[in-house]
Amino acid sequence: MAAALQTLGGGIGITLHWIAFTPTIEQQATEEQKKKWLKLAQDVAIVGAYAQTEMGHGTFVRGLETTATYDPSTQEFVINSPTLTSTKWWPGGLGKTANHATVMAQLYTRGKCYGPHNFMVQIRSLENHQPCPGVTLGDIGPKMESNGNDNGFARFDHVRIPRENMLMKFARVEADGTYVQPPSSKLAYSNMVYLRGTFVMSAAQALASATTIAVRYSCVRRQSEMKPGEPEPQILEYQTQQYKLFPQLAAAYAFWFASWFMTQQHGSITGSMEKGDMSGLAELHALSAGLKSYTTAVTARGIDVCRMACGGHGYSHASGLPALFGGAAALCTAEGENTVMMLQTARYLVKCFAQSQAGKRLTGTVAYLSAVQPSPVAGNRNMSDLGTLVAAFQHRAARMVRHAAMQMQGEMQKGKAREDAWNSCSVLLIKAAEAHVHSFVVRNFAETVQTVEVDESVRAVLTSLCQLYSLYGITEHAGDFLKDGYLTGRDIDAASSHLSAMLARVRPDAVALVDAFDLHDKILRSVLGRYDGRVYEHLYEWAKKSPLNKSEVHESYYKYLQPFLKSNRAKL
Ligand SMILES: CC/C=C\C/C=C\C/C=C\C/C=C/C(=O)SCCNC(=O)CCNC(=O)[C@H](O)C(C)(C)COP(=O)(O)OP(=O)(O)OC[C@H]1O[C@@H](n2cnc3c(N)ncnc32)[C@H](O)[C@@H]1OP(=O)(O)O
C-alpha cells in the first residue's frame, strides 16, 4: 500500500481514506460499528477523510474548537463549528472526494466537556455528492506538493448525527448522556500512533527512491577528468559523491529496518492493549513520535542531497527528486509537527531518567539509560567494531538525556516552574531525544544485519553499510562524542579513516544495493533513475513533451513579445 501511494506522489483524494479513515474505524470503532462501516470503507462504497486539524489548531489537539454536544432528548450529537478558527482545515480528500469523515470534536455531555473524541459524520450525499445540509466544504488551494490530493476545509452548522456515530470502542456515551471513561484518555489518539509508524516506512521508501535515482544516475553521468587525458569517470567514482550518497543509502536501509521494528512493536503492544494491558502505550507513543520525526527530517534533507548530487538535471522534474522532496517535506509536518513529536519523546525520556535515578531498572528501547556509566573511560577504541559504535551512540544519548534532565532540574531548583524549565531547556531536550532515536536506529540496524541468513556476502555488505551509517553519524556529530571524553580526537580520526574505507568498500555494491529496493520505473517516475540507464535519450523525449513545446511559436510571442520587440525596434 505504501508503495502504491508513493507512486501517486504524496497521494490523491483517496489516500487518507486508506491510511487514516479506514484504520480509524478499525482501531476506534466497536464491533457493531465495524459491521456498519468497515466493509463499506474497505470496499470503497463510502470514501472518508480524517478530519482533525482546524485552521487555528493542529498540534494542540486539546485546543480543538469543534464541538459534539449530546442531546439525550433525540439521542443525537450536534456537531458544530463555533468560530472561523474551528473550521476543519487540511484533511486529505475532505475538499472534493470524501463523502464521510471521522471528525475530531470536543465531546460535551450533561454540560461537561470530556475532550477530543472521534465521530463519524456523513458530509456529502451518496446520491449526488452535494454537501449534506449544514455542511460547508471546499479545497484549501495549491500546496508545495501533493496537489493530487484535495486537502480540504469543512464547517458544521449544528449538524445532527445519531449517538451511535461516536466511535465508542474505548470511551462511550450512554443513551441518557452518561460518559463512560476509556481505559486511557490517550486511546482517542491511537490512530495517530499507528500513522506515525507508517510514516517511518514512507520515509524509508522516499529515501530509497531518491538514492536509487541518484546512484543509478551517478553511474551514467561522466564528468571532468580524474587524471589528465584519461576518459571522464562515472561521477560515482568521486569520493565526495560517495560521501554525499552512501550515507543516504545507508540511512534508507536503516529506516527500513526501523520501520519493521516499529510495525512489529505496534502489533505486539496493541495486542496487549486489546487485553487491557496499557503498560506499553507510553513507550509506543514515544518511539513512534521520535522515529517519525527523525526519519522524515533526515529523509527530507537526504533527498535534497541526492538532488544536488545530480547537478542541474536533479533540479528538473524529470529527475523525480523535487516531487520526492515535496512529499517528504509534508511528512515532516503532517501527523504531528516534527519538533513537537521529538519533544514528546523527550518527555518520555526525562520521565525514564527520573525513574532510573530512583533505582528502577528500565526496559525496552530505554534500557540502556540505566546501563550506561556516566563517567566514561577513555581509550583507543576499535572504531570499526559495530559493538563499539553502538555503545558510543548509547553513551552519547544517555549523556545528553542526563544533561538535559539535570539542566531542567537545576532550573526548577532555582525556582522556575516545571513548564518554564521545560521551555528553557527544550533545545537541549530535542537534541537529547534525537540522539536517543539515532542510537536506537544504529542499534536496530546492527542487530538486524546480524540476523541475515540468506547469504554470507549479503550480510557482509549490509554490515559495511551499517558501519558506514554509524561512522558517518559519529563524524557528523563528533562534538557530542568528544564532550565528556568518551571518544578521543584519535578515535574520531580513526572513525573518519574507517568511513573513507567504507565508502570505497560499498562502491562496487552500490548499484546492487539500490536495485535491491526493487523500485520499478513506474514507481520511481524518474528519467535519471531509469533501470536501463538510457537517461539522455529519455531526457530529450521528456523535454519535447513540455507544454511549452506544443506549438513552435508560443501564443505569448504574439501577445507580449512581438509588440514589445516591434515597439523597441521602432525606437531605433
Ligand atoms: C503511507 C503514507 C504515504 C503517503 C503519505 C501521503 C500523504 C499523507 C499526508 C498526510 C496525512 C496526515 C494526516 C494528519 O496530519 S492527521 C492530524 C495529525 N495531528 C497530530 O498528529 C496532532 C499532534 N498533536 C498531538 O498528538 C497532541 O496534541 C500532543 C501529543 C502534541 C499533545 O497532546 P496532549 O496535549 O493531549 O497531551 P499532553 O498533555 O502533552 O500529554 C499528556 C500525556 O499523554 C501522552 N500522549 C500524548 N499523545 C499520546 C498518544 N498518541 N499516545 C499515547 N500517549 C500520548 C503524553 O506523552 C503525556 O504523557 P505523560 O507525560 O505521561 O503525561
Ligand SMILES: Cc1cc2nc3c(=O)[nH]c(=O)nc-3n(C[C@H](O)[C@H](O)[C@H](O)COP(=O)(O)OP(=O)(O)OC[C@H]3O[C@@H](n4cnc5c(N)ncnc54)[C@H](O)[C@@H]3O)c2cc1C
Ligand atoms: C500535507 C499535509 C497533509 C495533512 N493532512 C491532514 C489530514 O488528513 N487530517 C488532519 O486532520 N490534518 C492534516 N494535516 C494537518 C497536520 O496534521 C498539522 O498541520 C500538523 O499536525 C501541524 O500542526 P499545525 O499546523 O497546527 O502546526 P503548528 O503547531 O502551528 O506549528 C507551527 C510551529 O509551532 C511550533 N510549536 C507548536 N507547538 C509547540 C510546542 N508545544 N512546543 C514547541 N513548539 C511548538 C512547531 O514546532 C512549529 O515550528 C496535514 C498537513 C499537511 C501539511
